Amino acid sequence: xxxxxxxxxxxxxxxxxxxxxxxxxxxxxxxxxxxxxxxxxxxxxxxxxxxxxxxxxxxxxxxxxxxxxxxxxxxxxxxxxxxxxxxxxxxxxxxxxxxxxxxxxxxxxxxxxxxxxxxxxxxxxxxxxxxxxxxxxxxxxxxxxxxxxxxxxxxxxxxxxxxxxxxxxxxxxxxxxxxxxxxxxxxxxxxxxxxxxxxxxxxxxxxxxxxxxxxxxxxxxxxxxxxxxxxxxxxxxxxxxxxxxxxxxxxxxxxxxxxxxxxxxxxxxxxxxxxxxxxxxxxxxxxxxxxxxxxxxxxxxxxxxxxxxxxxxxxxxxxxxxxxxxxxxxxxxxxxxxxxxxxxxxxxxxxxxxxxxxxxxxxxxxxxxxxxxxxxxxxxxxxxxxxxxxxxxxxxxxxxxxxxxxxxxxxxxxxxxxxxxxxxxxxxxxxxxxxxxxxxxxxxxxxxxxxxxxxxxxxxxxxxxxxxxxxxxxxxxxxxxxxx
Amino acid sequence: xxxxxxxxxxxxxxxxxxxxxxxxxxxxxxxxxxxxxxxxxxxxxxxxxxxxxxxxxxxxxxxxxxxxxxxxxxxxxxxxxxxxxxxxxxxxxxxxxxxxxxxxxxxxxxxxxxxxxxxxxxxxxxxxxxxxxxxxxxxxxx
Numbered sequence: 001x002x003x004x005x006x007x008x009x010x011x012x013x014x015x016x017x018x019x020x021x022x023x024x025x026x027x028x029x030x031x032x033x034x035x036x037x038x039x040x041x042x043x044x045x046x047x048x049x050x051x052x053x054x055x056x057x058x059x060x061x062x063x064x065x066x067x068x069x070x071x072x073x074x075x076x077x078x079x080x081x082x083x084x085x086x087x088x089x090x091x092x093x094x095x096x097x098x099x100x101x102x103x104x105x106x107x108x109x110x111x112x113x114x115x116x117x118x119x120x121x122x123x124x125x126x127x128x129x130x131x132x133x134x135x136x137x138x139x140x141x142x143x144x145x146x147x148x149x150x151x152x153x154x155x156x157x158x159x160x161x162x163x164x165x166x167x168x169x170x171x172x173x174x175x176x177x178x179x180x181x182x183x184x185x186x187x188x189x190x191x192x193x194x195x196x197x198x199x200x201x202x203x204x205x206x207x208x209x210x211x212x213x214x215x216x217x218x219x220x221x222x223x224x225x226x227x228x229x230x231x232x233x234x235x236x237x238x239x240x241x242x243x244x245x246x247x248x249x250x251x252x253x254x255x256x257x258x259x260x261x262x263x264x265x266x267x268x269x270x271x272x273x274x275x276x277x278x279x280x281x282x283x284x285x286x287x288x289x290x291x292x293x294x295x296x297x298x299x300x301x302x303x304x305x306x307x308x309x310x311x312x313x314x315x316x317x318x319x320x321x322x323x324x325x326x327x328x329x330x331x332x333x334x335x336x337x338x339x340x341x342x343x344x345x346x347x348x349x350x351x352x353x354x355x356x357x358x359x360x361x362x363x364x365x366x367x368x369x370x371x372x373x374x375x376x377x378x379x380x381x382x383x384x385x386x387x388x389x390x391x392x393x394x395x396x397x398x399x400x401x402x403x404x405x406x407x408x409x410x411x412x413x414x415x416x417x418x419x420x421x422x423x424x425x426x427x428x429x430x431x432x433x434x435x436x437x438x439x440x441x442x443x444x445x446x447x448x449x450x451x452x453x454x455x456x457x458x459x460x461x462x463x464x465x466x467x468x469x470x471x472x473x474x475x476x477x478x479x480x481x482x483x484x
Numbered sequence: 485x486x487x488x489x490x491x492x493x494x495x496x497x498x499x500x501x502x503x504x505x506x507x508x509x510x511x512x513x514x515x516x517x518x519x520x521x522x523x524x525x526x527x528x529x530x531x532x533x534x535x536x537x538x539x540x541x542x543x544x545x546x547x548x549x550x551x552x553x554x555x556x557x558x559x560x561x562x563x564x565x566x567x568x569x570x571x572x573x574x575x576x577x578x579x580x581x582x583x584x585x586x587x588x589x590x591x592x593x594x595x596x597x598x599x600x601x602x603x604x605x606x607x608x609x610x611x612x613x614x615x616x617x618x619x620x621x622x623x624x625x626x
Contacts, residue, residue, distance in 0.1 A: 043494075044494060070494055070495055071493070071494060071495065072495070073605050073607055073623075073625065077495065097602050097603050097625050098602070134558075134597040134600040190555065190559070193559055194558075194559055204600045205600070205626060243558060243559065243602075246602040246603050246625070249603065250551065250603050253606070254544075257544070257606075270606050271605070271606055271607055411494045411495055412494070413494070414492065414493055414494050414495075415497070415599075415626070416490060416497075442596075444598070
């Protein structure tokens with residue numbers, strides 16, 4: 001069939017292929033149901049962007065798209081591309097502005113029914129202690145430049161060294177919360193300036209801190225390994241590298257636009273601007289991106305620690321009674337140097353995941369010992385009114401998607417439409433009636449983030465489950481949310 | 485009267501902006517940025533600042549100009565409310581902007597941020613001219 005003039009062939013019910021044409025170096029592959037493809041994905045320029053990404057020098061196998069794909073900057077959001085590290089390129093558009101935007105989920109010993117009447121108090125306490133909203137700052141004291149450089153180098157290790165967490169938290173964070181080969185001198189003065197007072201802040205937009213309840217367990221064996229049980233209270237944190245990350249992206253887009261002319265790349269879209277992975281410009285971007293990634297891990301680690309303190313104080317419990325600990329932390333906007341098997345041979349590639357989550361298989365050396373037998377936990381947040389999912393990576397993901405899967409729901413209505421459709425409604429009351437207590441800086445954020453503005457995340461997760469890329473373990477339902 | 489309109493974009497904010505000259509297009513772009521960024525619509529600031537920029541294309545210049553103003557708001561907490569003077573000249577394969585902007589340190593008791601613009605992107609940014617009428621699309625990452 002043809003969508004928006006692009007020929008697209010069915011591989012199976014949940015996988016579609018755009019055969020290579022023109023300057024495409026590889027075919028495009030999209031994980032989606034036919035319904036999603038025809039009614040959602042066809043609505044914007046995302047498919048064209050899948051085609052554009054296939055033009056990148058050194059791209060391997062396929063330009064991939066996850067089912068939550070939508071129109072992004074250069075790459076679609078939900079795009080995955082691996083490039084050869086010797087002959088290929090790195091593109092900031094394949095990472096995005098919010099470098100290492102990601103999610104972490106922590107569990108507790110609490111059963112929802114025993115704390116149901118305290119959720120309002122907990123949400124108020126979290127809202128007062130975790131800075132949210134535009135330009136939020138002051139979660140911890142303002143850092144000195146030297147301290148910030150240390151954060152950029154060490155990531156979540158800095159937080160743990162400064163009593164904002166434990167070594168066990170690091171063990172259960174992707175890359176142990178620290179990307180190596182991060183040199184803070186590759187960041188501009190402006191990027192540093194933007195990071196000084198934003199450590200431990202949630203930010204605005206779709207970032208959130210949620211109290212969830214485990215509503216359904218799909219795979220009891222794997223859930224047990226993760227210490228998840230029905231009715232349990234869990235905490236979910238979604239945040240990124242804040243202004244520092246945006247500045248790194250912006251700075252390097254400028255540098256790479258110039259580099260592109262130097263290397264003579266001919267790309268169909270200026271936003272795909274890139275440099276060879278092994279060039280000075282490419283290496284500097286990778287280094288700065290890793291610094292921003294480390295900033296984000298430190299950020300989520302501090303937010304989690306502030307959250308734990310709020311729970312302990314509000315519920316007047318001991319640490320052992322609360323049993324608060326991290327299940328896992330994933331990033332969904334990043335580029336990483338990884339080994340993958342391509343055409344039967346091991347190859348080192350630069351995997352761009354923009355709005356996509358790493359989903360490594362059982363036994364992979366990169367995942368914590370606790371999860372070796374079940375595969376890497378994958379955290380997929382939905383909208384604030386419905387549900388989120390936890391899944392695990394598979395061998396099939398390694399074979400088909402460079403060990404990657406979906407990252408969330410994706411919007412169906414623009415922010416302005418969502419506000420327009422919310423006019424005259426008492427949104428807090430509506431959410432309250434559906435069992436979700438919300439605290440946010442204003443009406444506008446709540447309106448923009450209302451459940452109807454998002455796709456149903458269960459459809460996204462089901463596509464990847466049926467395709468065998470990531471397997472569902474449990475579903476969470478929100479009961480309390482703080483938003484920026 | 486504002487000289488921009490919103491375009492359909494699911495995740496970010498896309499606008500089309502216009503003006504009677506290049507200088508005027510840059511001015512109306514700042515007005516659009518202000519209208520999107522801040523809830524209040526009446527301003528009476530009178531501090532002045534100078535901005536000087538140089539790039540190889542006009543599109544880069546517009547992106548840099550708006551990025552600078554956005555940076556001043558979100559990092560320096562200084563709100564630009566209008567463009568007093570602006571001149572854009574082409575000198576030996578580069579475009580040079582010299583502008584005097586008007587604004588004030590932002591008082592959050594007086595003004596609310598309506599939209600936190602993370603970045604001004606190159607997405608669909610292409611300045612077009614027809615019969616001395618200039619226009620471009622701009623996508624703000626939010």
